[in-house]
Each structure stands twice: as structure tokens, then as C-alpha cells.
Amino acid sequence: MKITLTKLDVAERQLLTAINLFFQEQDAVSIHTLSEAASQVLHDFGRSRGVKSIFRDSDKIRPDKKKEFLYYLFKFRNFFKHADKDVHEVYEFEEDINIFSLLDAVKVHRSIKGALTPETLAFLTCLPQKNHTSTNRNRNYLKS
Template sequence: METISVTKFDVAERQLLQAIHMFFREDDIISTHTVAEAANQVLSDIGQEYQVKSFLRDSDFIREDKKKLWLKEIFKSRNFFKHADRDKTDIHEFKSLFNEFSLIDGVTMYSVIKKTWVPETLLFQVWFSAKHPDLLLDDSDFKKQILSGFEDRRLISPDDMKTWYEMLISMRSGSYHFDAVSLEYGI
């Protein structure tokens, strides 16, 4: 019987990286969301120690009197997937787009806590910027530093998930290397 010792960060890291793999493999979108949101909750909780804020959970742009409503909407899918105490017969409309924003939130918190990129987080950031180029600030550090190593990202369609996943596997195996990317787990 195998036993392993893990920290809360270790758990969140495993969940987030697995959710990114699931996303690129186009596995079940509900399972991907559930795993990503589990990671995000832990990252949000331990992130307080690192002065890390979730831009979805802790947004400074939401009025204080609307924060409860905002969080209810943000967590609607997550809560529907986890609980059945009040809504056993309800039907929930889930959009796969929710996973993109859940994962980018987790990747952002994770990267600040870890203080480095891993293949999964870097590649998801690059994919997200290719999918949503209009959301990135033109003069952001991310766009200047990281994307410069992925000039050919525009040649890979954000919809070509098979190629993105193959690139992820190549990076994780160490055969496609970037100086700013670590293959190590943990903090």
C-alpha cells in the first residue's frame, strides 16, 4: 500500500496541472472544471500567505455590496457539480468557456506562489493569449517576455488541441526546453 505525504500546495499543484492536461486532451468538461476549481480554492486559501489574489474570487473591481452576488455566479457551476442538497432535480447550463477562465485564474495564482513557470502553466498562458488576444494588454510583461519565445503560436490554431497537447507532453518530457520553465514540482 503506497502512502505519500503532501502539502496543500502539492495537492493544488497536482489538481491544476491535471486539469490543464484534461483541458488540452479535451476530456470531460465537467470533470475538468471540478478539478480546476478544487485547485483554485486551495490556491486561493494558501495564496493569502503569499499576498496572491484570485482575480475572480477577490476582484477589486466588484462593488462590496455586489460581491456576494458575484461569487454566487462565479461558483454556480462548481457548487452545482458538488452538491445536491437543495437542487436535486435542477438542470444546469454549463459552457466550456468557464474552464478557460477558471484555469487562467488558477494558473495566475499558482505561478505567483511558485515563482516560476512549469510546462502546463506556460503553455496554457500562451494558448489563452492565442485564443483571447484582445484581452491582453499590449505592453504587459507577459506579452513582452514569454510570448516572444512563442512567435509561431499564431501558426497553431487555438482550436487544434491535439497539437497543443503534444507540445505540452514534449515540454513536460524535457525535449522542448525553455530557461524560464521548471520541470520540478512543489514550491
């Protein structure tokens, strides 16, 4: 059987699957991989329509910290996808970053689609109830 898909279809499927896995408290690495794959496609798709990422395109990040911030934001995604330079590297994955990855993807998705899906609505509704332990740790990237 063949499935006809657009890039947006693929990104939406990845995002919704990541959200479902998140709520089921399933594998954090899989959630991150799916969320970041969706986020990248949504960011690329949205850029031509003037849609901005709340993290990648934020004007709230200090200019002198932007490169470091983006490295931090993408280091796990890149670690999970590639082994060409760091085949023997070991990372301690900070699972809380999934909340930020999903939030960014959900916001870009909503801006592109003009609406929320049941999954994205559920994520945004339940977000305030989650404990964000990495939030305070990363304040040094923000402008005063």
C-alpha cells in the same frame, strides 16, 4: 503504497491535470471540478501570503455586483460538488468558464511558486488563441 502530500502538492496536481485535460479537449465537467478544487486550495494558501485571485479578490468588480458575480463564478463548482439542496436541479454548463477558472488558478499558482510549470506556461501561451464567448456577456460586473 503511500504518498506524502502537502495541500499545495495536491492543488498543483489537480491544476496540472485540469490543464492537460483542457488541451486534450476532454470532459469539461472534470476540468472544471479539478480546476476549482485547485483554485480554492491555492486561494486559501495564497491568502496568508498576500496573493490575490484575479477574480475573487478583484477590485475591478462593482461592489453592488460582487455577490452576484461570485455566485455566477461558483455556481457550477457548487452544483458539481453538492446535492443537499438542489438534487433535482438541472443546469446548462457554460464550458467557457473553464478558461477563467484555469487562468485564475494558474495566476495564483505562479504567484505562490514564483515560477511557471511547462503546463501553466503552455496554458498562458495558448490562451490568446482561445475564443472567449462568455467575456462580453459578463462585462456588466465590471467597474466603468
